[in-house]
Amino acid sequence: MKIVMVAGGTGGHIYPALTLAEALQAKGHQVSFIGSNDRMEKDLIPSRGFAYTGLDVYTTRGGLFQKIKSLFSIVRAYFTCLGLLKDFDMAIGFGNYISLPVMKAARHLKKKTVIHEQNSFVGRANRLLDRDVDLIIGSYEENLEQFSNPNTKILGNPQSSKAFGIKRNENVLKELGLDPHKKTVVIFMGSLGSSTVNEKLIDYFKMLDGSYQVVFATGRSHYDDVMKKIQPNDYLKIFERIDGINVMANSTLLVCRAGATTLTEICSIGMPAILIPSPFVPNNHQYYNGKALTDKNAAIMIEEKDLSGELLNRTISGLINDDAKLNELSENARKLSNPDVLDDMIEAIENL
Secondary structure: OEEEEEOOOOHHHHHHHHHHHHHHHHOOOEEEEEEEOOOOHHHHHHHOOOEEEEEOOOOOOOOHHHHHHHHHHHHHHHHHHHHHOOOOOEEEEOOOOOHHHHHHHHHHOOOEEEEEOOOOOOOHHHHHHHHHOOEEEEOOOOHHHHOOOOOEEEOOOOHHHHHHOOOOOOHHHHOOOOOOOOOEEEEEOOOOOOHHHHHHHHHHHOOOOOOOEEEEEOOOOOHHHHHHHOOOEOOEEEEOOOOHHHHHHOOOEEEEOOOHHHHHHHHHHOOOEEEOOOOOOHHHHHHHHHHHHHOOOOOEEOOHHHOOHHHHHHHHHHHHOOHHHHHHHHHHHHOOOOOOHHHHHHHHHHHO
C-alpha cells in the first residue's frame, strides 16, 4: 500500500508515528509523511529517511484572532491535501491540529482512514475526526467510552514494542559518569523541559547527600540557566538531553512528565516512576494519563501545584530504598503494556 501519515507538534505524536512507519515500511508498504512547516517534525521526520511535505497550519490555541487564523489555514491546507493524497491508498493520523485537513481530505477522496490516540483523554483533533474515519486505534480502555465510532480498537502505543527491546547495559550509565552499580534516579521533563519544575528541582538537588545518584536532563534552552544555579558532582550529573529510554532502562527510579509516549515506555520497561503532569497541556490530559497508572498502583503522581523540593526529596528518599514498593510499581506497570502492539496495529491496518 501507499500510505501517508500525519503527525506533528510534539514527540508524543511524532515518535509513535515514526515507529509504526518503520514497521510498515519493513512489511513492504510505502510510507510518506505530512506535517507542519514550523514544528519539530519538519526536521525530525526527514532525518529518519521519510519523504515529507510541510503545510502552513496554525494552532487553534489562543484568542479570537488566532482561532480565525487557524481556521483559514486548516481550510487552505484541506484543499492542498485534496491534490496531495490522490495517489495514496490510506491516511493515518496521530492527532494534533495538523491532522484535521489531511484526514478530512482523505475521507473526501474515499481513501481508507485510521487515527491513533496516544492519551487516556482523547485530544480535540481526534474527537473531531471520530465519525469520519474507518478505524480508530486507542491506547487506553478509557478511549472506548470517549469515541462513538464503533470500529474502535484498544491496541496500545507503537512505542511499547520498541521499548520492550531495550536491554540493560551498564555502559549507558558509565558514559554519563555514573556508577552502574549504584541506585540511580533519572529526571527529565520532556524534550523542551520545564522552567517551573526546574526551580523546584534545584531546591531538591541541594538536599542530596550522595546515598544515591541522579542524572537530570534540563531540556532545550534551560541548561545554561540551571548550571548557573547548581553544579554537578560525583552523584549529580546534568545534561541538556539524554537518551531517555536507554538511561531509564538502566536506572532505579524515574521522575518525569506524564506524556503518553513516556508512560508507554514506563509500562513496557516496568519502570517505577514519580509523575509530575504538565498543567499546561490541552484538556489537562497528562493528569488523566497519569491517573490511569496511579489508579492501578503502577506509578506515583505529584501535581505541579503541590511540588516542592522538600516533597520530592521525601518521596524519592522513601521510595529509592523500598525494594518491595519499587517491584510492586514495576510489576503493575508491565501489566498495562502490550509487547505485540505493532503487530496488532499492522494486522488491523492491512485488514482494513
